[in-house]
Amino acid sequence: MKKSILPMLTKSLYILFAIGTIILLWMVYNHIDGKMALHFGIAYVFLTLFLIVYVPIVTIFSLRKFKWSYVEKRLYKFFISFIVFGTLNYAFDYIFRSSSINLFRNLSIALGLAFGNSFSDIILKKKEI
Structure with missing residues (x-):
């Protein structure tokens, strides 16, 4: 049975995004600032932008299988x-x-x-x- 890596990668990215959202909301709620918080926020923004591009492209390529x-x-x-x-x-x-x-x-x-x-x-x- 051949396993596809794309669904596993997508699930991992969704889980990473959910965990990042929870951490970022906690950091904002507790007014945590500093260099580490800034770097985490920048990484979260890049992950969000990547997902905005990744999801439609993968969806379009996955539609070809149906x-x-x-x-x-x-x-x-x-x-x-x-x-x-x-x-x-x-x-x-x-x-x-x-x-x-x-x-x-x-x-x-x-x-x-x-x-x-x-x-x-x-x-x-x-x-x-």
Whole structure:
């Protein structure tokens, strides 16, 4: 049985990101400062930026392993979720903060939520569907 290293690497990066987030939140809550805290914060920012680039690229390459009908269903779910999240975000901003509606912010939040909702499990799967 051939094991794929990509799902293990992705799980490790997710775990490292979760642990880093907990540590960074603890450091901010306790007002810890110094050179070590600064270096940890910079490393955390680089890990976050790496994950922002890594996850979509690996998802796109992992989608090639699946049948087109399965990918088509996922893409349909993505577009519908994007429209729903974008509309809801815009509507709530219009109701609660009508003076400062930021369309770019609303669309980026909708894009992230729709992508996570539709493709979050793709990079962790090992076999074709």
